[in-house]
Amino acid sequence: MNWFLFFWVVFKAILFSTGGFGPLPSLHTDFLANGWATETQFAEALSIGQITPGPNGLWVVSLCYLVAGIPGAVLSCIALLVPPLFVLFVQQCYNRIAHLPATQGLLDGVVLVIASFSIIVLMGMFQSSGLDALTVVIASVSAILAVTRRVSINLILLFAVVIGAVMG
Template sequence: MNLLVYCWLVFKSSLFSFSGLGNLPMLYADLLNLGWATEQQFAEALTISKISPGPTGLWVICLSYLIAGLPGALLSVIAISIPPLLALLLARVYQRIGQHHAMRGFIHGMALGAVGIFLVAMAEVWHSSGVHLASVVMVIASVLLALSRLLHPVVILALAAVVAVVWS
């Protein structure tokens, strides 16, 4: 396996995706074709990323560590840090024409659209882990706890995990 080619594949899949898991399909196809990774390694990387901190997109760092070791993981950090630089360019474009009604409306629509998409993604996450009475109670409880500002989000997550273990 060529480390530089591997990093190019990580970079390419990141450049053509717009969310943390959006790079998965392209990378999955590329790496399995080359025989550089197995389905098992993808599944492991996704599971680990669920309990680790940071954006969901860091799942690719887990994968890189599993199949290319520490050097691969560190090079991947660089590879996934480059596409976000384009945000600075987009922000400049916005700054120049941002006061125009059409541009304000464009951002307005995109921001609300982003919230809509975010809700769908969360619905899918919820669906994948099972929608039943216990999980509904858990969702409502965590909404109330978050609104109350009494507990840090990480504490709410930890509490939920403990409750699930005790309950089962």
């Protein structure tokens, strides 16, 4: 087994996820594509993750142990620890430059880029699913309600799904 590639696949899945079961799709795709894991191993790792105490993300350690033994488990632990340590490092750096006007300008620019990417992705989703007036209305009303923060995001999503299912 190429241990560097193994670490990179696990690290990438963890780094670009939101924790818990976030790495599942990426790990599932990459582990199966490389022939490292089976569906049974994924099911076992997820089961172990559910019955053990602690954060949900620890199922990754179980999976990597089932796939690559102790070295896989150790590499997955390192991959789980690096992103939070990186965030702490970035926070320390940010605290030193937070008062500078350029810092706020940079953050404003990053927000604009992320918002632009989100709009591009949404437009692609709308176009691929058949853009219609109902979809535009649901998306617009949902966005306005989300921005005002007067209605819970969960309620917005629930009503959007119900309206879309009933009307469409």
